[in-house]
Amino acid sequence: MLSVQNVHKKMGQTNVLTNVSFDVTPGEIFGFLGPNGAGKTTTIRIITGLMPATHGKVTVDGFDVSTERQQALSRIGAIVENPAFYPYLTGRENLIHAMNLIPGLKKVDLNALGALVGLETKLDMKVKQYSLGMKQRLGIARALLHNPKVLILDEPTNGLDPAGIADLRNYLRHLADHRGIAILISSHLLSEMELITDRFAIIDQGQIKSVQGGEAKTESVILCKVNREQMNEALDVAALTFDDVKIIQQSAETFIVPRPESDIPHLLNHLVERGIAVYQIGMKHETLEEQFLKLTKKEGGTNNAFITSQ
Amino acid sequence: MRSLLANEFMKWRRTIKPLVALGMYTGIIVLTYFIVRSGNNPGDAETFVNYATMAAMTFLGIFTIVFTAEMIGNELKFDTLKHLLMSPYSRDRILLSKLVAALLIMLAQFVFILAVTYGFALTLDGELTLEQFRNILLSVSSGVFVIFLTLMFSVVFKSVGVVIGFTVLANFVSTMIGGLLITWKPAIAKWIVFLHTDLSIYYQSPGFMETMDVTIWFSAFYVLIHIIAFYIITAFMFRSKTFAE
Numbered sequence: 182m183l184s185v186q187n188v189h190k191k192m193g194q195t196n197v198l199t200n201v202s203f204d205v206t207p208g209e210i211f212g213f214l215g216p217n218g219a220g221k222t223t224t225i226r227i228i229t230g231l232m233p234a235t236h237g238k239v240t241v242d243g244f245d246v247s248t249e250r251q252q253a254l255s256r257i258g259a260i261v262e263n264p265a266f267y268p269y270l271t272g273r274e275n276l277i278h279a280m281n282l283i284p285g286l287k288k289v290d291l292n293a294l295g296a297l298v299g300l301e302t303k304l305d306m307k308v309k310q311y312s313l314g315m316k317q318r319l320g321i322a323r324a325l326l327h328n329p330k331v332l333i334l335d336e337p338t339n340g341l342d343p344a345g346i347a348d349l350r351n352y353l354r355h356l357a358d359h360r361g362i363a364i365l366i367s368s369h370l371l372s373e374m375e376l377i378t379d380r381f382a383i384i385d386q387g388q389i390k391s392v393q394g395g396e397a398k399t400e401s402v403i404l405c406k407v408n409r410e411q412m413n414e415a416l417d418v419a420a421l422t423f424d425d426v427k428i429i430q431q432s433a434e435t436f437i438v439p440r441p442e443s444d445i446p447h448l449l450n451h452l453v454e455r456g457i458a459v460y461q462i463g464m465k466h467e468t469l470e471e472q473f474l475k476l477t478k479k480e481g482g483t484n485n486a487f488i489t490s491q
Numbered sequence: 492m493r494s495l496l497a498n499e500f501m502k503w504r505r506t507i508k509p510l511v512a513l514g515m516y517t518g519i520i521v522l523t524y525f526i527v528r529s530g531n532n533p534g535d536a537e538t539f540v541n542y543a544t545m546a547a548m549t550f551l552g553i554f555t556i557v558f559t560a561e562m563i564g565n566e567l568k569f570d571t572l573k574h575l576l577m578s579p580y581s582r583d584r585i586l587l588s589k590l591v592a593a594l595l596i597m598l599a600q601f602v603f604i605l606a607v608t609y610g611f612a613l614t615l616d617g618e619l620t621l622e623q624f625r626n627i628l629l630s631v632s633s634g635v636f637v638i639f640l641t642l643m644f645s646v647v648f649k650s651v652g653v654v655i656g657f658t659v660l661a662n663f664v665s666t667m668i669g670g671l672l673i674t675w676k677p678a679i680a681k682w683i684v685f686l687h688t689d690l691s692i693y694y695q696s697p698g699f700m701e702t703m704d705v706t707i708w709f710s711a712f713y714v715l716i717h718i719i720a721f722y723i724i725t726a727f728m729f730r731s732k733t734f735a736e
Protein backbone atom coordinates (compact mmCIF):
# COMPACT_ATOMS: atom_id res chain seq x y z
CA MET A 182 0.00 0.00 0.00
CA LEU A 183 2.79 2.40 0.97
CA SER A 184 6.07 1.79 -0.75
CA VAL A 185 9.24 3.77 -0.12
CA GLN A 186 11.95 2.75 -2.56
CA ASN A 187 15.58 3.86 -2.42
CA VAL A 188 14.73 7.33 -1.23
CA HIS A 189 17.68 9.62 -1.05
CA LYS A 190 17.64 13.20 0.20
CA LYS A 191 20.51 15.60 -0.01
CA MET A 192 20.37 19.03 1.62
CA GLY A 193 23.33 21.14 0.61
CA GLN A 194 26.32 18.84 0.98
CA THR A 195 24.65 16.66 3.62
CA ASN A 196 23.05 13.34 2.86
CA VAL A 197 19.99 13.46 5.10
CA LEU A 198 18.58 10.17 3.80
CA THR A 199 20.45 7.39 2.03
CA ASN A 200 18.57 4.64 0.21
CA VAL A 201 15.65 4.47 2.59
CA SER A 202 13.34 1.61 1.59
CA PHE A 203 10.41 -0.09 3.27
CA ASP A 204 6.85 -1.15 2.52
CA VAL A 205 3.72 -1.02 4.62
CA THR A 206 1.00 -3.47 3.64
CA PRO A 207 -2.77 -3.06 4.12
CA GLY A 208 -3.83 -3.87 7.66
CA GLU A 209 -0.32 -3.55 9.00
CA ILE A 210 0.95 -1.22 11.72
CA PHE A 211 4.51 -0.33 10.89
CA GLY A 212 6.75 1.38 13.43
CA PHE A 213 9.36 3.89 12.42
CA LEU A 214 11.98 4.33 15.10
CA GLY A 215 15.00 6.52 15.28
CA PRO A 216 16.78 9.07 17.42
CA ASN A 217 16.32 12.79 16.91
CA GLY A 218 17.79 13.89 13.60
CA ALA A 219 17.84 10.33 12.25
CA GLY A 220 15.64 11.25 9.27
CA LYS A 221 12.20 10.09 10.44
CA THR A 222 10.43 13.39 9.91
CA THR A 223 12.24 14.03 6.62
CA THR A 224 11.04 10.63 5.39
CA ILE A 225 7.49 11.44 6.49
CA ARG A 226 7.69 14.85 4.84
CA ILE A 227 8.71 13.18 1.57
CA ILE A 228 5.91 10.62 1.84
CA THR A 229 3.33 13.35 2.44
CA GLY A 230 4.55 15.48 -0.47
CA LEU A 231 5.87 18.29 1.72
CA MET A 232 9.38 17.83 0.42
CA PRO A 233 10.71 16.23 -2.77
CA ALA A 234 13.17 13.36 -2.64
CA THR A 235 16.51 13.84 -4.39
CA HIS A 236 16.24 10.30 -5.76
CA GLY A 237 13.91 7.40 -5.19
CA LYS A 238 10.22 6.81 -5.33
CA VAL A 239 7.29 6.87 -2.92
CA THR A 240 4.03 5.30 -4.00
CA VAL A 241 0.68 5.13 -2.24
CA ASP A 242 -1.70 2.49 -3.56
CA GLY A 243 0.42 2.45 -6.73
CA PHE A 244 0.33 6.24 -7.25
CA ASP A 245 3.60 8.13 -7.25
CA VAL A 246 3.58 10.98 -4.73
CA SER A 247 5.65 13.26 -6.96
CA THR A 248 4.01 12.64 -10.34
CA GLU A 249 0.47 11.59 -9.34
CA ARG A 250 0.18 13.89 -6.37
CA GLN A 251 -3.60 14.23 -6.20
CA GLN A 252 -4.32 10.49 -6.36
CA ALA A 253 -1.51 9.64 -3.95
CA LEU A 254 -2.18 12.32 -1.33
CA SER A 255 -5.94 11.81 -1.32
CA ARG A 256 -5.17 8.30 0.00
CA ILE A 257 -3.07 9.55 2.90
CA GLY A 258 -4.19 10.83 6.28
CA ALA A 259 -1.41 12.22 8.41
CA ILE A 260 -0.27 14.04 11.49
CA VAL A 261 3.20 15.42 10.84
CA GLU A 262 5.27 16.52 13.83
CA ASN A 263 2.37 17.86 15.88
CA PRO A 264 -1.35 18.34 15.31
CA ALA A 265 -1.64 21.99 14.25
CA PHE A 266 -4.99 23.78 14.11
CA TYR A 267 -6.45 27.25 13.80
CA PRO A 268 -6.93 28.10 17.48
CA TYR A 269 -9.68 30.64 16.86
CA LEU A 270 -11.83 28.08 15.01
CA THR A 271 -13.82 25.35 16.74
CA GLY A 272 -12.91 21.68 16.42
CA ARG A 273 -15.81 21.26 14.00
CA GLU A 274 -14.69 24.20 11.86
CA ASN A 275 -11.17 22.82 11.74
CA LEU A 276 -12.58 19.52 10.49
CA ILE A 277 -14.69 21.36 7.89
CA HIS A 278 -11.53 23.15 6.80
CA ALA A 279 -9.79 19.78 6.41
CA MET A 280 -12.79 18.41 4.46
CA ASN A 281 -12.52 21.31 2.03
CA LEU A 282 -8.90 20.35 1.35
CA ILE A 283 -9.90 16.97 -0.10
CA PRO A 284 -11.26 17.28 -3.65
CA GLY A 285 -14.59 15.56 -4.16
CA LEU A 286 -15.08 14.61 -0.52
CA LYS A 287 -18.79 14.25 0.13
CA LYS A 288 -20.57 14.92 3.39
CA VAL A 289 -18.82 13.50 6.43
CA ASP A 290 -20.60 12.76 9.71
CA LEU A 291 -18.45 14.94 11.92
CA ASN A 292 -20.42 14.04 15.07
CA ALA A 293 -19.72 10.35 14.50
CA LEU A 294 -16.09 11.11 13.82
CA GLY A 295 -15.90 13.23 16.98
CA ALA A 296 -17.49 10.41 18.98
CA LEU A 297 -14.96 7.98 17.56
CA VAL A 298 -12.10 9.94 19.09
CA GLY A 299 -13.96 10.89 22.27
CA LEU A 300 -14.61 14.53 21.37
CA GLU A 301 -18.33 14.33 20.69
CA THR A 302 -19.19 17.03 23.26
CA LYS A 303 -16.14 19.17 22.56
CA LEU A 304 -16.35 19.71 18.81
CA ASP A 305 -17.99 23.12 19.16
CA MET A 306 -15.33 24.43 21.53
CA LYS A 307 -12.60 26.63 20.11
CA VAL A 308 -9.37 24.71 19.64
CA LYS A 309 -7.46 27.21 21.79
CA GLN A 310 -9.40 25.73 24.73
CA TYR A 311 -8.31 22.18 23.89
CA SER A 312 -5.69 20.29 25.88
CA LEU A 313 -2.77 18.69 24.03
CA GLY A 314 -4.46 15.31 24.32
CA MET A 315 -7.67 16.68 22.80
CA LYS A 316 -5.66 18.18 19.95
CA GLN A 317 -4.07 14.78 19.33
CA ARG A 318 -7.52 13.22 19.15
CA LEU A 319 -8.75 15.94 16.82
CA GLY A 320 -5.65 15.42 14.69
CA ILE A 321 -6.46 11.73 14.39
CA ALA A 322 -10.06 12.58 13.51
CA ARG A 323 -8.80 14.93 10.81
CA ALA A 324 -6.42 12.32 9.46
CA LEU A 325 -9.26 9.79 9.22
CA LEU A 326 -11.78 12.21 7.73
CA HIS A 327 -11.58 10.89 4.18
CA ASN A 328 -11.10 7.19 4.98
CA PRO A 329 -7.48 7.11 3.90
CA LYS A 330 -5.75 3.92 2.85
CA VAL A 331 -2.55 4.98 4.55
CA LEU A 332 -2.43 6.64 7.95
CA ILE A 333 0.79 8.35 9.00
CA LEU A 334 1.14 9.36 12.61
CA ASP A 335 4.19 11.20 13.87
CA GLU A 336 4.43 10.81 17.66
CA PRO A 337 0.68 10.20 18.06
CA THR A 338 0.80 9.43 21.77
CA ASN A 339 2.33 12.79 22.74
CA GLY A 340 0.13 14.41 25.34
CA LEU A 341 -2.13 11.42 25.83
CA ASP A 342 -2.66 9.96 29.30
CA PRO A 343 -2.15 6.19 29.81
CA ALA A 344 -5.84 5.48 29.25
CA GLY A 345 -5.77 7.60 26.11
CA ILE A 346 -2.70 5.75 24.84
CA ALA A 347 -4.42 2.40 25.43
CA ASP A 348 -7.56 3.66 23.65
CA LEU A 349 -5.50 4.88 20.73
CA ARG A 350 -3.66 1.56 20.54
CA ASN A 351 -6.91 -0.36 20.44
CA TYR A 352 -8.39 2.02 17.93
CA LEU A 353 -5.41 1.82 15.58
CA ARG A 354 -5.47 -1.96 15.84
CA HIS A 355 -9.17 -1.87 14.96
CA LEU A 356 -8.49 0.39 11.95
CA ALA A 357 -5.72 -1.88 10.69
CA ASP A 358 -7.65 -5.12 11.24
CA HIS A 359 -11.13 -4.09 10.16
CA ARG A 360 -10.57 -1.34 7.60
CA GLY A 361 -7.31 -2.65 6.22
CA ILE A 362 -5.59 0.70 6.65
CA ALA A 363 -1.81 0.65 6.39
CA ILE A 364 -0.50 2.58 9.39
CA LEU A 365 2.95 4.11 9.73
CA ILE A 366 3.79 5.33 13.22
CA SER A 367 6.89 7.19 14.21
CA SER A 368 7.45 7.41 17.93
CA HIS A 369 10.02 7.77 20.64
CA LEU A 370 8.00 5.66 23.07
CA LEU A 371 9.65 2.33 22.36
CA SER A 372 7.57 0.34 24.83
CA GLU A 373 4.42 1.66 23.17
CA MET A 374 5.77 0.81 19.74
CA GLU A 375 6.51 -2.71 20.92
CA LEU A 376 2.89 -3.14 21.93
CA ILE A 377 1.34 -1.62 18.86
CA THR A 378 3.44 -2.46 15.81
CA ASP A 379 3.46 -5.54 13.60
CA ARG A 380 6.82 -4.66 12.10
CA PHE A 381 9.24 -1.83 12.53
CA ALA A 382 12.19 -0.12 10.93
CA ILE A 383 15.03 1.48 12.81
CA ILE A 384 16.57 4.50 11.12
CA ASP A 385 19.75 6.22 12.19
CA GLN A 386 21.86 8.86 10.44
CA GLY A 387 19.54 8.72 7.44
CA GLN A 388 19.90 5.01 6.88
CA ILE A 389 17.58 2.13 7.66
CA LYS A 390 19.53 -0.05 10.07
CA SER A 391 16.99 -2.80 10.37
CA VAL A 392 13.49 -3.75 9.24
CA GLN A 393 12.02 -6.51 11.36
CA GLY A 394 8.85 -8.50 11.34
CA GLY A 395 6.70 -9.42 14.33
CA GLU A 396 8.02 -12.95 14.66
CA ALA A 397 11.61 -11.75 14.51
CA LYS A 398 10.87 -8.78 16.67
CA THR A 399 12.74 -10.03 19.71
CA GLU A 400 15.74 -12.21 20.29
CA SER A 401 15.33 -14.53 23.28
CA VAL A 402 17.75 -16.01 25.79
CA ILE A 403 17.39 -18.27 28.84
CA LEU A 404 17.61 -16.31 32.07
CA CYS A 405 18.47 -18.24 35.22
CA LYS A 406 18.55 -17.05 38.83
CA VAL A 407 20.40 -19.24 41.35
CA ASN A 408 21.76 -19.06 44.88
CA ARG A 409 24.55 -16.52 44.70
CA GLU A 410 26.94 -18.72 46.67
CA GLN A 411 26.55 -21.40 44.01
CA MET A 412 26.96 -19.07 41.04
CA ASN A 413 30.39 -20.29 39.94
CA GLU A 414 29.29 -23.90 40.06
CA ALA A 415 26.11 -23.03 38.14
CA LEU A 416 28.17 -21.32 35.43
CA ASP A 417 30.35 -24.43 35.13
CA VAL A 418 27.27 -26.65 34.81
CA ALA A 419 25.79 -24.41 32.13
CA ALA A 420 29.08 -24.36 30.23
CA LEU A 421 29.26 -28.14 30.33
CA THR A 422 25.63 -28.49 29.27
CA PHE A 423 26.06 -26.22 26.23
CA ASP A 424 29.73 -26.46 25.40
CA ASP A 425 29.50 -24.31 22.23
CA VAL A 426 27.64 -21.40 23.82
CA LYS A 427 28.97 -18.34 25.64
CA ILE A 428 27.39 -18.08 29.08
CA ILE A 429 27.02 -14.50 30.34
CA GLN A 430 26.81 -13.66 34.01
CA GLN A 431 24.40 -10.75 34.41
CA SER A 432 24.57 -10.20 38.17
CA ALA A 433 25.68 -11.94 41.36
CA GLU A 434 22.82 -14.39 41.07
CA THR A 435 21.66 -14.38 37.43
CA PHE A 436 23.20 -15.57 34.20
CA ILE A 437 21.91 -15.84 30.65
CA VAL A 438 22.33 -18.57 28.08
CA PRO A 439 21.62 -17.70 24.44
CA ARG A 440 19.64 -20.88 23.72
CA PRO A 441 15.97 -21.51 22.74
CA GLU A 442 13.17 -22.24 25.18
CA SER A 443 13.33 -25.98 24.42
CA ASP A 444 16.71 -26.18 26.20
CA ILE A 445 15.31 -25.02 29.57
CA PRO A 446 14.41 -28.55 30.88
CA HIS A 447 17.84 -29.81 29.88
CA LEU A 448 19.65 -27.03 31.77
CA LEU A 449 17.33 -27.26 34.76
CA ASN A 450 17.94 -31.04 35.10
CA HIS A 451 21.69 -30.56 35.14
CA LEU A 452 21.54 -27.76 37.72
CA VAL A 453 19.21 -29.72 40.03
CA GLU A 454 21.33 -32.89 39.68
CA ARG A 455 24.31 -30.90 41.01
CA GLY A 456 22.26 -29.65 43.96
CA ILE A 457 22.14 -26.02 42.82
CA ALA A 458 19.21 -24.04 44.21
CA VAL A 459 17.39 -22.56 41.21
CA TYR A 460 15.10 -19.67 42.16
CA GLN A 461 13.94 -18.75 38.70
CA ILE A 462 14.40 -19.90 35.11
CA GLY A 463 12.68 -18.74 31.94
CA MET A 464 13.01 -16.89 28.67
CA LYS A 465 14.13 -13.31 28.56
CA HIS A 466 13.10 -11.45 25.43
CA GLU A 467 15.26 -8.72 24.07
CA THR A 468 13.14 -5.60 24.22
CA LEU A 469 12.68 -3.24 21.34
CA GLU A 470 14.62 -0.71 23.37
CA GLU A 471 17.57 -3.10 23.71
CA GLN A 472 17.56 -3.74 19.98
CA PHE A 473 17.23 -0.05 19.32
CA LEU A 474 20.18 0.70 21.59
CA LYS A 475 22.22 -1.98 19.92
CA LEU A 476 21.50 -0.71 16.42
CA THR A 477 21.88 2.98 17.07
CA LYS A 478 24.91 2.69 19.36
CA LYS A 479 27.68 4.89 18.13
CA GLU A 480 31.37 4.12 17.99
CA GLY A 481 33.05 4.20 21.39
CA GLY A 482 30.00 2.73 23.05
CA THR A 483 28.21 6.02 23.59
CA ASN A 484 24.64 6.18 22.52
CA ASN A 485 23.31 9.31 20.94
CA ALA A 486 21.44 12.12 22.61
CA PHE A 487 18.05 10.50 22.14
CA ILE A 488 18.98 7.38 24.02
CA THR A 489 20.70 9.13 26.88
CA SER A 490 17.70 11.36 27.31
CA GLN A 491 15.31 8.44 27.72
CA MET B 492 -11.20 25.93 -5.91
CA ARG B 493 -14.54 26.94 -4.35
CA SER B 494 -13.82 24.82 -1.29
CA LEU B 495 -10.40 26.41 -0.89
CA LEU B 496 -12.00 29.85 -1.11
CA ALA B 497 -14.61 28.81 1.46
CA ASN B 498 -11.76 27.92 3.81
CA GLU B 499 -10.08 31.29 3.35
CA PHE B 500 -13.32 33.17 4.01
CA MET B 501 -14.05 31.04 7.08
CA LYS B 502 -10.62 31.78 8.52
CA TRP B 503 -11.01 35.50 7.80
CA ARG B 504 -14.50 36.06 9.16
CA ARG B 505 -13.97 34.05 12.37
CA THR B 506 -11.43 36.55 13.70
CA ILE B 507 -12.31 39.86 15.32
CA LYS B 508 -10.39 41.90 12.74
CA PRO B 509 -13.12 42.11 10.04
CA LEU B 510 -15.50 43.57 12.60
CA VAL B 511 -12.84 46.03 13.72
CA ALA B 512 -12.25 47.02 10.09
CA LEU B 513 -15.94 47.54 9.32
CA GLY B 514 -16.35 49.45 12.57
CA MET B 515 -13.47 51.76 11.70
CA TYR B 516 -14.75 52.41 8.17
CA THR B 517 -18.17 53.26 9.58
CA GLY B 518 -16.65 55.38 12.33
CA ILE B 519 -14.49 57.45 10.00
CA ILE B 520 -17.36 57.95 7.54
CA VAL B 521 -19.71 59.06 10.33
CA LEU B 522 -17.05 61.37 11.74
CA THR B 523 -16.52 62.92 8.29
CA TYR B 524 -20.29 63.31 7.92
CA PHE B 525 -20.56 65.32 11.12
CA ILE B 526 -17.49 67.40 10.32
CA VAL B 527 -18.80 68.23 6.83
CA ARG B 528 -22.22 69.15 8.22
CA SER B 529 -20.87 71.25 11.04
CA GLY B 530 -19.79 74.89 10.81
CA ASN B 531 -21.37 77.89 9.20
CA ASN B 532 -20.78 76.67 5.67
CA PRO B 533 -21.69 72.94 5.59
CA GLY B 534 -20.33 70.90 2.67
CA ASP B 535 -22.48 69.23 0.04
CA ALA B 536 -22.81 65.54 -0.84
CA GLU B 537 -19.91 65.61 -3.30
CA THR B 538 -17.53 67.14 -0.75
CA PHE B 539 -18.60 64.60 1.86
CA VAL B 540 -18.09 61.62 -0.52
CA ASN B 541 -14.65 62.93 -1.48
CA TYR B 542 -13.43 63.23 2.09
CA ALA B 543 -15.19 60.16 3.46
CA THR B 544 -13.92 57.79 0.76
CA MET B 545 -10.43 59.25 0.95
CA ALA B 546 -10.28 58.63 4.71
CA ALA B 547 -11.91 55.19 4.56
CA MET B 548 -9.71 54.10 1.64
CA THR B 549 -6.63 54.89 3.73
CA PHE B 550 -7.88 52.44 6.35
CA LEU B 551 -8.81 49.98 3.62
CA GLY B 552 -5.21 50.06 2.39
CA ILE B 553 -3.91 49.29 5.89
CA PHE B 554 -6.41 46.49 6.53
CA THR B 555 -5.74 45.01 3.08
CA ILE B 556 -2.05 44.75 3.93
CA VAL B 557 -2.86 43.16 7.31
CA PHE B 558 -5.41 40.65 5.96
CA THR B 559 -3.20 39.63 3.04
CA ALA B 560 -0.08 39.29 5.21
CA GLU B 561 -2.01 37.03 7.58
CA MET B 562 -3.19 34.72 4.81
CA ILE B 563 0.19 33.02 4.70
CA GLY B 564 1.75 34.46 7.84
CA ASN B 565 -0.90 32.98 10.15
CA GLU B 566 -0.49 29.57 8.52
CA LEU B 567 3.19 29.72 9.46
CA LYS B 568 2.40 31.08 12.91
CA PHE B 569 -0.06 28.29 13.70
CA ASP B 570 2.05 25.68 11.81
CA THR B 571 -1.00 24.84 9.70
CA LEU B 572 0.66 25.48 6.34
CA LYS B 573 1.94 21.90 6.23
CA HIS B 574 -1.66 20.66 6.30
CA LEU B 575 -2.54 22.87 3.36
CA LEU B 576 0.52 21.68 1.46
CA MET B 577 -0.22 18.01 2.24
CA SER B 578 -3.61 18.39 0.61
CA PRO B 579 -4.10 16.84 -2.83
CA TYR B 580 -4.58 20.33 -4.26
CA SER B 581 -1.47 21.70 -5.93
CA ARG B 582 0.49 24.51 -4.34
CA ASP B 583 -0.42 26.74 -7.29
CA ARG B 584 -4.10 26.31 -6.54
CA ILE B 585 -3.64 26.93 -2.85
CA LEU B 586 -1.74 30.15 -3.56
CA LEU B 587 -4.29 31.22 -6.16
CA SER B 588 -7.12 30.67 -3.68
CA LYS B 589 -5.36 32.95 -1.21
CA LEU B 590 -4.85 35.63 -3.85
CA VAL B 591 -8.47 35.48 -5.04
CA ALA B 592 -9.73 35.51 -1.45
CA ALA B 593 -7.59 38.56 -0.65
CA LEU B 594 -8.92 40.37 -3.73
CA LEU B 595 -12.55 39.51 -2.97
CA ILE B 596 -12.19 40.49 0.69
CA MET B 597 -10.73 43.84 -0.33
CA LEU B 598 -13.50 44.40 -2.88
CA ALA B 599 -16.21 43.45 -0.35
CA GLN B 600 -14.85 46.04 2.07
CA PHE B 601 -14.71 48.59 -0.75
CA VAL B 602 -18.36 47.95 -1.57
CA PHE B 603 -19.20 48.35 2.13
CA ILE B 604 -17.40 51.70 2.21
CA LEU B 605 -19.25 52.84 -0.93
CA ALA B 606 -22.61 51.73 0.43
CA VAL B 607 -22.18 53.50 3.78
CA THR B 608 -20.74 56.65 2.20
CA TYR B 609 -23.42 56.99 -0.45
CA GLY B 610 -26.08 56.14 2.12
CA PHE B 611 -25.03 59.12 4.25
CA ALA B 612 -24.52 61.29 1.14
CA LEU B 613 -28.18 60.88 0.21
CA THR B 614 -29.13 62.92 3.28
CA LEU B 615 -27.00 65.87 2.12
CA ASP B 616 -27.68 68.54 -0.45
CA GLY B 617 -26.05 68.58 -3.87
CA GLU B 618 -25.61 66.21 -6.80
CA LEU B 619 -23.41 63.14 -6.95
CA THR B 620 -21.63 62.79 -10.26
CA LEU B 621 -20.58 59.75 -12.28
CA GLU B 622 -17.11 61.27 -12.65
CA GLN B 623 -16.64 61.18 -8.91
CA PHE B 624 -17.84 57.56 -8.79
CA ARG B 625 -15.37 56.68 -11.58
CA ASN B 626 -12.52 58.24 -9.61
CA ILE B 627 -13.40 56.22 -6.53
CA LEU B 628 -13.50 53.02 -8.61
CA LEU B 629 -10.11 53.78 -10.15
CA SER B 630 -8.54 54.21 -6.72
CA VAL B 631 -9.11 50.47 -6.11
CA SER B 632 -6.10 49.80 -8.34
CA SER B 633 -3.74 50.67 -5.49
CA GLY B 634 -5.45 48.06 -3.29
CA VAL B 635 -4.98 45.42 -5.98
CA PHE B 636 -1.30 46.31 -6.32
CA VAL B 637 -0.73 46.17 -2.57
CA ILE B 638 -2.26 42.67 -2.37
CA PHE B 639 0.22 41.28 -4.91
CA LEU B 640 3.11 43.03 -3.18
CA THR B 641 2.11 41.82 0.29
CA LEU B 642 1.58 38.26 -0.91
CA MET B 643 5.08 38.26 -2.37
CA PHE B 644 6.59 39.45 0.92
CA SER B 645 4.51 36.80 2.74
CA VAL B 646 6.34 33.93 1.09
CA VAL B 647 9.70 35.55 1.77
CA PHE B 648 9.30 36.45 5.45
CA LYS B 649 7.82 34.29 8.20
CA SER B 650 6.59 37.04 10.47
CA VAL B 651 3.33 38.84 9.72
CA GLY B 652 4.77 41.95 11.39
CA VAL B 653 7.81 41.98 9.10
CA VAL B 654 5.61 41.51 6.02
CA ILE B 655 3.37 44.41 7.05
CA GLY B 656 6.40 46.54 7.89
CA PHE B 657 8.11 45.90 4.57
CA THR B 658 4.97 46.57 2.55
CA VAL B 659 4.26 49.84 4.34
CA LEU B 660 7.91 50.84 4.14
CA ALA B 661 8.13 50.06 0.42
CA ASN B 662 5.01 52.16 -0.21
CA PHE B 663 6.08 55.02 2.00
CA VAL B 664 9.73 55.29 0.95
CA SER B 665 9.06 54.80 -2.76
CA THR B 666 6.26 57.36 -2.78
CA MET B 667 8.38 59.83 -0.83
CA ILE B 668 11.41 59.41 -3.11
CA GLY B 669 9.14 59.47 -6.15
CA GLY B 670 7.55 62.72 -4.92
CA LEU B 671 10.97 64.32 -4.66
CA LEU B 672 12.09 63.01 -8.05
CA ILE B 673 9.00 64.39 -9.77
CA THR B 674 10.25 67.86 -8.99
CA TRP B 675 13.89 67.32 -9.91
CA LYS B 676 14.03 64.30 -12.22
CA PRO B 677 10.55 63.51 -13.59
CA ALA B 678 12.05 61.27 -16.29
CA ILE B 679 13.34 58.97 -13.53
CA ALA B 680 10.31 59.36 -11.29
CA LYS B 681 8.02 57.87 -13.93
CA TRP B 682 9.70 54.49 -13.46
CA ILE B 683 8.74 54.30 -9.79
CA VAL B 684 5.72 52.02 -9.85
CA PHE B 685 4.29 53.29 -6.57
CA LEU B 686 3.52 56.61 -8.25
CA HIS B 687 1.24 54.82 -10.73
CA THR B 688 -0.77 52.51 -8.47
CA ASP B 689 -3.68 54.93 -7.83
CA LEU B 690 -5.14 55.55 -11.28
CA SER B 691 -7.69 58.06 -9.97
CA ILE B 692 -4.88 60.58 -9.69
CA TYR B 693 -5.18 61.21 -13.46
CA TYR B 694 -8.57 62.84 -12.78
CA GLN B 695 -8.01 64.21 -9.30
CA SER B 696 -4.53 65.76 -9.77
CA PRO B 697 -3.77 65.52 -13.51
CA GLY B 698 -0.84 67.96 -13.30
CA PHE B 699 1.04 65.53 -11.11
CA MET B 700 1.21 62.87 -13.83
CA GLU B 701 1.63 65.36 -16.69
CA THR B 702 4.94 66.38 -15.11
CA MET B 703 6.18 62.86 -15.73
CA ASP B 704 4.74 62.83 -19.24
CA VAL B 705 2.80 59.59 -18.79
CA THR B 706 -0.74 58.50 -19.64
CA ILE B 707 -3.27 56.43 -17.70
CA TRP B 708 -2.65 53.56 -20.12
CA PHE B 709 1.07 53.66 -19.44
CA SER B 710 0.39 53.55 -15.69
CA ALA B 711 -2.13 50.72 -15.99
CA PHE B 712 0.25 48.67 -18.15
CA TYR B 713 3.22 49.40 -15.91
CA VAL B 714 1.30 48.35 -12.79
CA LEU B 715 0.03 45.24 -14.59
CA ILE B 716 3.56 44.18 -15.52
CA HIS B 717 4.60 44.56 -11.89
CA ILE B 718 1.75 42.55 -10.45
CA ILE B 719 2.39 39.77 -12.96
CA ALA B 720 6.09 39.78 -12.02
CA PHE B 721 5.21 39.77 -8.30
CA TYR B 722 2.88 36.82 -8.80
CA ILE B 723 5.43 34.83 -10.80
CA ILE B 724 8.02 35.34 -8.04
CA THR B 725 5.45 34.47 -5.36
CA ALA B 726 4.32 31.31 -7.16
CA PHE B 727 7.89 30.20 -7.79
CA MET B 728 8.86 30.64 -4.15
CA PHE B 729 5.66 29.09 -2.83
CA ARG B 730 6.20 26.08 -5.07
CA SER B 731 9.85 25.57 -4.23
CA LYS B 732 10.04 26.35 -0.50
CA THR B 733 9.64 23.44 1.92
CA PHE B 734 8.40 25.71 4.72
CA ALA B 735 10.05 23.31 7.16
CA GLU B 736 11.02 24.61 10.57
